[in-house]
Amino acid sequence: MIDMWTRIERKQFSPIYLLYGIESFLINGTKQKLLKNMLTEEELDFNFASYDLEEVPIDVAIEDAETLPFMGERRLIFLHNPFFLTSEKAKSKVEHDISKLEAYLQEPVPYSTIVFVAPYEKLDERKKVTKLLKRTADVLEAKKFSEQEIKAWIRHRAEANQVEILDDAVEMLLTLSGTNLMMLASEIDKLALYSNGCIDKNTVEILASKSLEQNIFSLVDKVMNRKIDEALRIYYDLLKQNEEPIKILSILAGQYRLLYQTKELMRRGYGQQQIATYLKIHPFRIKLAAGQAKMFSEEELNKIMMWIADADYQMKTSGLAKSMIIEMLLFKIHGSK
Known part of the structure; x- marks a missing residue:
């Protein structure tokens, strides 16, 4: 991804790009870099187009690409939702002339850049058009970064x-x-x-600002290390930020569930990367959870999960203030250590 962005910033453009995956920040970032580096503001009105392939046939986009740019050197065309690259059933009744697309991919015009924007986790590698596109395009797979990739x-x-x-x-x-x-x-x-x-x-x-999830992680860490005053300070700060107690409880439950799952999978011999893949969670979160999980027995985690479930029930059925229910829960967890 960084290499692709560097080439774009140096104005080394490819005639075809394929941006696919579920990390929308990377895809949107690449689109913005192409717009910023390829076209001036004056050229945008004449030489930029965006099509949704669930609504417009590919033939229309190819004809646009084959049109010479006006008042500029290049045309830039975004093609969103190319569902025909996947194994999913078409949600659209639009008919696409895939043979025309395949012919264009083999001989793209030099003055246009087509960008396929495919927000799908996987493409159907068995399809001829997918194989051809991946072979001829500059490809960005926008997947979740590994720990080393995110640090880079x-x-x-x-x-x-x-x-x-x-x-x-x-x-x-x-x-x-x-x-x-x-x-x-x-x-x-x-x-x-x-x-x-x-x-x-x-x-x-x-x-640095903390995400809600990271605040909950810190809160759990403070409770585990018998620093209830600091844990409560974090909790009160969240309430001042108008975070709903039921939402805090939900994320607290998710954190302890993650600790339980991580501990159990480590017991079965899974490595951290394998756990991240199995649970579909970023490896860095698993790294942090693994450190916390060592401080609990499975019995303790089971007990805490039951207390959280009971707190959830109280929130929905009792007349107690929701904020007080979580406060009592934190003292209960703290007292069990």
């Missing part, structure tokens, strides 16, 4: 802001803000403004 991306984002980010600051940022790329991008941009050319761990600790 963070450094690249910092460099784009003309600052350096130290290794321990990268670790701290992931711990505090999670692995959502949109949130990380916002945090890095903010940190760059307040740094003096270098983002260090201390800057991240002071300025």
Whole structure:
């Protein structure tokens, strides 16, 4: 992905791009880079087009691509939802001339760039058109990053802001803000403004925002380490931010469920990467959960999950204040350690 973005920034354009996967931040980021680097604002009205292939036949888009650019050097065309690249049944009644597309892919015109935007986790590799497209296009698979990939991306984002980010600051940022790329991008941009050319761990600790999930992770960590005062401080801060108690309880339940699942899978001999794949959770979250899970027995986690279920029932049936129910739950978990 970084290599593709670098080529685009250097104005080394390909005639065909294929952007597929479920990480929308990467796909949207690539689209924005193409728009910014390929066309001026004046050229957008004449040389840019966007089609939804669930509504428009591919023939129309190809004819557009074969039209010479007006008042510029290149045409840029986005083709969204190319469902014919997947094994899914068509939701649309639009008929596509796939043979015409295959012919174009083998001989694209030099003055147009077509970008296939496919928000699908998998493409059907058995189809001739999919094989041909992947062979002729500049391909971005927008999948969830591994821990090393996300750290490389963070450094690249910092460099784009003309600052350096130290290794321990990268670790701290992931711990505090999670692995959502949109949130990380916002945090890095903010940190760059307040740094003096270098983002260090201390800057991240002071300025980085925490996601709700990371706040809950920290809350659990404080309870486990018998720091109930700090855990309650986090909880009260969440209430001041107008987070709903029932939502906090739901994420708290998810965190303890993750600890239980991680502990059980580790007991069966699974590695952290295997657990991440099995649970479809980012490996960095599994790395953090594995550290916390060691502090509990399975019996303790079962007991806590029962207490959380009981708290959920009380929220829905009793007249007690929902915020107080969670507060009592935290004291109960703290007292069990």
